[in-house]
Amino acid sequence: MEKLVIVGCGKLAGIVADAILNGLLPDYELVGVCSRTLAKAESLADKMCQHGFPCVACDSLESLLALKPKYLVEAASPAAMRELALPALENGTSIVTLSIGALADKAFCQKVKERAKANNARVYIASGATGGFDVLRTASLMGNASARFFNEKGPNALKGTAVYDDTLQTDQRTVFSGTATEAIRMFPTKVNVTVAASLASVGPDNMQVTMQSTPGFKGDTQRVEIRNEQVHAVIDVYSATAEIAGWSVVNTLINITSPIVF
Template structure:
């Protein structure tokens, strides 16, 4: 049976889910050949978990790209994706990414499509902490469509952002309202899911996004609503941790090689 070579960029908790899936036989069509992280110890941990003899711990992005893996899993950041995407696609590597916020950059989005087509490679957008891409895309294709994305978070998850204030610990408050582009600019790593939903439907400029902070709330609750003349769909996903995002990458990788695709 053919084994597809796999490399990982960004070796945090979500990458460990992919590594565990390999070890547990859920990704039997793949062989991990490389790992790269800005913190080298994290890449070493991934390699040691899977197979240190066959998984190279790469000291730079160029070193990882030189492996020419069939698939590169990216769980780092939108900036990281934009840094290596073109070179990877030109080398024939496909990318599975969670950093969908990068695609609010129109120039990047358009150029990625051109480069991927020219080199017969693809970028797969993992659903992360949401779902329902199929119904979102279907409803949008039907035309005359509107969509909203509302998310609820705990105040501690907003620390380090410009919207955080101590009063959020005791007061429920809507901390953001705007479109998906404005949202990802304000929260570069926290609303990739909103961008994903917008790309699957009405586009980042038309996706209306709101974020509410609730004292004591744990996890994330994302609610997507899409409407056209014939369809009204609501997708509401609560997750207590970010693990669902890592498992969505595992699902994409399984779909890529499966004879039946969900």
């Protein structure tokens, strides 16, 4: 059994925990959880314990890493990923992350690579609400590839960002056009999948991103397109909720220990 811990104890972490309880991740034991709000960590740990799976709620990253986990699931935020990545890798703990936006910072990404290699650990990028990383990487390896990303959201999903105003409730509008690097700076928690797709292909500085706000729209549409002289691929994913991101973590964890990897 591989020791697993989770940082961030919201709905997505709950999906991973339920997958363990339901026998979908038989190669893992969830030994600890940590969250910005300790009560959330305690609630998730109690749920595991009540079902016969010993798990502790930790009040700090240090106490979580002291459990010597083989894998850490990050389901919190890019800011949390920046804080935990280097200490976790130094601990020999591999990371499965949803907050790929943190890796748009080239200097930080390079430090992550070096720390992972030095400690025989890895960072696994979960697909979140998009997909097709295999074809993106393949097409980019062939050379002369260009890529672009389209994201459609409802106006309420943009509240609290620099682009929101009340007219978005009635007018469809392109609210952002630029690179993935620029997008993650403006929307630090909204476009992680954009950065993930860019890292799998042409890089955050070269991935062109368009974000559209549509009145009344619920959920997210993520469309990534890559093209070279021989290949034109379009991956179009609509998700009504964020649950697909949690399940993408479950899929990544299955792949890590599976004899057959998809």
